[in-house]
Amino acid sequence: xxxxxxxxxxxxxxxxxxxxxxxxxxxxxxxxxxxxxxxxxxxxxxxxxxxxxxxxxxxxxxxxxxxxxxxxxxxxxxxxxxxxxxxxxxxxxxxxxxxxxxxxxxxxxxxxxxxxxxxxxxxxxxxxxxxxxxxxxxxxxxxxxxxxxxxxxxxxxxxxxxxxxxxxxxxxxxxxxxxxxxxxxxxxxxxxxxxxxx
Amino acid sequence: xxxxxxxxxxxxxxxxxxxxxxxxxxxxxxxxxxxxxxxxxxxxxxxxxxxxxxxxxxxxxxxxxxxxxxxxxxxxxxxxxxxxxxxxxxxxxxxxxxxxxxxxxxxxxxxxxxxxxxxxxxxxxxxxxxxxxxxxxxxxxxxxxxx
Ligand code: HEM
Ligand code: HEM
Numbered sequence: 001x002x003x004x005x006x007x008x009x010x011x012x013x014x015x016x017x018x019x020x021x022x023x024x025x026x027x028x029x030x031x032x033x034x035x036x037x038x039x040x041x042x043x044x045x046x047x048x049x050x051x052x053x054x055x056x057x058x059x060x061x062x063x064x065x066x067x068x069x070x071x072x073x074x075x076x077x078x079x080x081x082x083x084x085x086x087x088x089x090x091x092x093x094x095x096x097x098x099x100x101x102x103x104x105x106x107x108x109x110x111x112x113x114x115x116x117x118x119x120x121x122x123x124x125x126x127x128x129x130x131x132x133x134x135x136x137x138x139x140x141x142x143x144x145x146x147x148x149x150x151x152x153x154x155x156x157x158x159x160x161x162x163x164x165x166x167x168x169x170x171x172x173x174x175x176x177x178x179x180x181x182x183x184x185x186x187x188x189x190x191x192x193x194x195x196x197x198x
Numbered sequence: 199x200x201x202x203x204x205x206x207x208x209x210x211x212x213x214x215x216x217x218x219x220x221x222x223x224x225x226x227x228x229x230x231x232x233x234x235x236x237x238x239x240x241x242x243x244x245x246x247x248x249x250x251x252x253x254x255x256x257x258x259x260x261x262x263x264x265x266x267x268x269x270x271x272x273x274x275x276x277x278x279x280x281x282x283x284x285x286x287x288x289x290x291x292x293x294x295x296x297x298x299x300x301x302x303x304x305x306x307x308x309x310x311x312x313x314x315x316x317x318x319x320x321x322x323x324x325x326x327x328x329x330x331x332x333x334x335x336x337x338x339x340x341x342x343x344x345x
Contacts, residue, residue, distance in 0.1 A: 043333030130339055131231075133238035134246075134332030153345040 015101055015194040017070035023062050024189055030054040031118075031167070038160060045135040049125075056122045059115065072102030079112065080105035097183045101194060110170060117163050124156040220279045224287045227274035230266070237263040238332065241314075244321070245328035251321045260318035263331070267311030271304060272297075281344050288344045303338035310334045 016024075034051035041048050066075040080088075088105040091098055098104050103111055129140035129148040140148040177183045188194040218226075240259035243249035280291035293300045310331040317327035 043336045044329045045336075130336060131235065132332045132335035132339060133235070133242035134329060135336060150345055157345065 010195050010197055012193050012195050013101060014070075014192050015072055015188045016192045017073055018192065019061070019065050019069060020073050021189060021192055023058055023065070027055065027058050030058065031163075035160065035164065043132075043134075049135075052122060052125050055118060056126075059118055059122065062115065075112075078103040078108035080108060085109065095181060097177075097181050099196070101196060107173070110166075110173070114163075114166055114170065117159055117166060121156065121159050121163065124152040124159065128152040128156050218276060220276060220284060221286065223274050223276045223279055224284070224289075227271060227289075228287075230269065230271060230274065233266055234263060234335070237266070238328075238335070241318075241324065241328050242332065245325045251324070253319065256318040256324060257315070260314035264311045264314050267308045272301065275300075290342050290344050293342050300338070300342055303334065303341065306337070307331075307334040 030051050034048060034055060037045065037048035037051060065073050071077055084105040088098060092106070126137045126139040127143045127148055128137045129145075130136070130153060131149055137148070137152070140152070143152070174185050177185050237259040240255055241263070244251050244256055275289065275293055275297075277294060279287055280289050280294065281287055282291045310327070310333075313327055314331065317323040
């Protein structure tokens with residue numbers, strides 16, 4: 001059983017550097033805007049495009065940061081091998097926190113999946129031509145017509161739904177940690193600090 | 199644009215007179231939408247500043263699209279010509295299950311296109327008019343055209 005109250009010493013460490021935190025909360029805002037405007041926004045999709053460009057910029061920063069950022073921000077730190085993921089999965093139902101500082105082995109891959117899907121979404125958005133002549137992606141003219149008028153919009157629509165599901169699982173995982181494991185992951189994503197028991 | 203318009207009129211007249219093959223109906227309506235597109239290809243880049251405003255060209259395209267949008271396209275949406283029935287089309291079967299809404303969208307196009315000839319005189323009036331017109335394309339494609 002978990003018994004934090006009795007744990008003797010607690011130490012505060014920095015888990016998330018400011019770039020990761022700023023990236024995350026700006027991404028949440030831009031994603032909500034892009035999704036809502038894409039599905040329910042005005043017929044003139046200018047603001048949807050702006051939200052999409054913002055996400056493209058954020059992704060570029062995050063990808064670079066994945067190589068040069070602080071320790072927990074690096075891909076090399078949070079992408080674990082299959083054995084670590086399997087071990088983690090076995091440990092998942094336990095009420096005990098896994099105690100990882102930074103993404104856990106499963107979470108790390110989910111981050112990669114989210115970033116990958118977001119890249120697909122940006123690329124298909126940039127190359128989509130809905131043939132209304134007012135919401136044509138700026139790169140639609142640079143790809144074959146079968147892509148710009150058919151495949152890109154098809155994938156864009158599908159991945160938009162897929163992202164909603166993946167983000168739903170993402171948030172469910174955060175809630176699971178909070179309610180089942182008693183660990184608040186959101187606070188560190190805001191303050192950058194996490195308490196670890198010695 | 200006179201010739202295609204004329205050809206289109208004949209096609210439409212023919213479609214009313216004879217029972218068209220499904221393939222002909224699809225080709226005819228796609229030709230109709232391509233003609234709309236050809237006018238938009240002149241108007242939209244000007245409105246978006248990607249091409250210099252040319253009052254004469256804008257006026258021609260505006261007049262054309264206003265005339266085109268008057269055409270009643272319903273005879274071209276023959277039963278049995280949805281994406282569920284054939285490969286050549288992108289027309290969703292919802293068109294036939296919700297013909298009223300489909301015709302409402304066609305009417306929105308008609309209305310917006312009717313404002314074009316007056317709006318084409320200056321860039322300031324062209325811009326919002328093209329936005330509104332393009333919006334009617336999008337709103338029908340979202341609902342009734344598969345990707
Ligand atoms: C309000 C809802 C959300 C909450 C409460 C939330 C919370 C969190 C938390 C606590 C983490 C850190 C996980 C860990 O400790 O390993 C995280 C990471 C992440 N979240 Fe969210 N999230 C939300 C919405 C979103 C959305 C909408 C997206 C994407 C579209 C997203 C994408 C990400 C990504 C990419 C990471 C990895 C951060 C990095 O390493 O750069 N999140 N989120
Ligand atoms: C990750 C960011 C993005 C998200 C979450 C997103 C989401 C969406 C959604 C939900 C739709 C409505 C799809 C439908 O039901 O038909 C849509 C449509 C569209 N988006 Fe995006 N989008 C993103 C980025 C972009 C970018 C960067 C561009 C272009 C610069 C773009 C261009 C378009 C276009 C042209 C459409 C209408 C054509 C279509 O339906 O595919 N999007 N987007």
